[in-house]
Amino acid sequence: MNLDKLQQWLQDNQQDIAMISNPITIAYFTGYEMEPHERIFVLLVFKDAEPFIFTPALNVEEAQNSEWNGDVLGYLDSESPWAMIADEIQRRTKADARWAIERDHLPVEKFQAMHSQFPDADFSGNLTPVVQKMRLFKTPTEIKKLQGAGAEADFAFQVGFNNIRTGVTERYIAGQIDYQLKLQKGVMHTSFETIVQAGTNAANPHLGPTMNQVKPNELVLFDLGTMHQGYASDASRTVAYGTPTDKQREIYEIDRTAQQAAIEAARPGMTASELDAVARNVIRKAGYGKYFIHRLGHGIGKDVHEFPSIVEGNDFVLAPGMCFSIEPGIYIPGVAGVRIEDCGVLTNDGFKPFTHTDKALKVLPLQEK
Numbered sequence: 001m002n003l004d005k006l007q008q009w010l011q012d013n014q015q016d017i018a019m020i021s022n023p024i025t026i027a028y029f030t031g032y033e034m035e036p037h038e039r040i041f042v043l044l045v046f047k048d049a050e051p052f053i054f055t056p057a058l059n060v061e062e063a064q065n066s067e068w069n070g071d072v073l074g075y076l077d078s079e080s081p082w083a084m085i086a087d088e089i090q091r092r093t094k095a096d097a098r099w100a101i102e103r104d105h106l107p108v109e110k111f112q113a114m115h116s117q118f119p120d121a122d123f124s125g126n127l128t129p130v131v132q133k134m135r136l137f138k139t140p141t142e143i144k145k146l147q148g149a150g151a152e153a154d155f156a157f158q159v160g161f162n163n164i165r166t167g168v169t170e171r172y173i174a175g176q177i178d179y180q181l182k183l184q185k186g187v188m189h190t191s192f193e194t195i196v197q198a199g200t201n202a203a204n205p206h207l208g209p210t211m212n213q214v215k216p217n218e219l220v221l222f223d224l225g226t227m228h229q230g231y232a233s234d235a236s237r238t239v240a241y242g243t244p245t246d247k248q249r250e251i252y253e254i255d256r257t258a259q260q261a262a263i264e265a266a267r268p269g270m271t272a273s274e275l276d277a278v279a280r281n282v283i284r285k286a287g288y289g290k291y292f293i294h295r296l297g298h299g300i301g302k303d304v305h306e307f308p309s310i311v312e313g314n315d316f317v318l319a320p321g322m323c324f325s326i327e328p329g330i331y332i333p334g335v336a337g338v339r340i341e342d343c344g345v346l347t348n349d350g351f352k353p354f355t356h357t358d359k360a361l362k363v364l365p366l367q368e369k
């Protein structure tokens, strides 16, 4: 269980209490996922006592029925949550002097409210890098969920390809994808706004989808993902609608070669920078280096972007169990854009993608609306 690792960290680092405030991190440790908006939702973990979840009263029942087997305490909107948390802590332990908090998440206002209950305590412990490091290595259960999310992304590509017609807007195609994901796959949330870009719009990596209409003989780029049991997918494909020009075909094949080279090269023991260079060198040698304007990839898990960052200059050593994207792109302003992306897990046998939609250039026939 992920929570054991945190309790061990408290003991090893002479910390008494960890207060987790990021709902994603709480879900990572407890299996209970909830968005509290402005209300108070925290997980308290102790060196020498049982942990508890503190949540708005209206969420107590669902928390108790979740994967979380520990205590759940609720508060009414009319009550004073921070005093209640302090009382509960003092019931459980006398060790309340050294605290670790999520510095990248806890708002100053909430931090001060908790600190005022324990004015003499030291709140200098930082959980952010600790949690980031734990989340780098995925368990087999987490990898299954990432594969499930990948299968939904593969389905979404098919919906997208089937809905390309002359004159439909990027937003129409994106809407069809989101709708069919909900309707046929029971997907509650995409992991980010579904991206569909036709023609020169694809040269702006994160633009759209816009009201731009698909025209014959242009490339259409899809970048999409879903949330599946709390884990994200993220994948990109680029297809030709009608006959591609020689230029379109050329940059597509260079990008595909670069992506394939990186997938085949990925091995435990190599650095993130070395892996980035594998794909980047293919694109540079073909003369398009200045059009590959982002890192090769990013980690994926409960968040669409997490560690490791697969970027030039990052000497971080890749290891089995790490999950990340491999997504080289070539973006020529006013001409076209291509990106091919798969997320996967690094194993001792190499990189195992979570998405499997074919990457040979797909040429879709022209169709009227």
Ligand SMILES: [Mn+2]
Pocket (backbone or CB within 6 Å): 234, 235, 298, 325, 327, 341
């Ligand atoms: Mn990505």
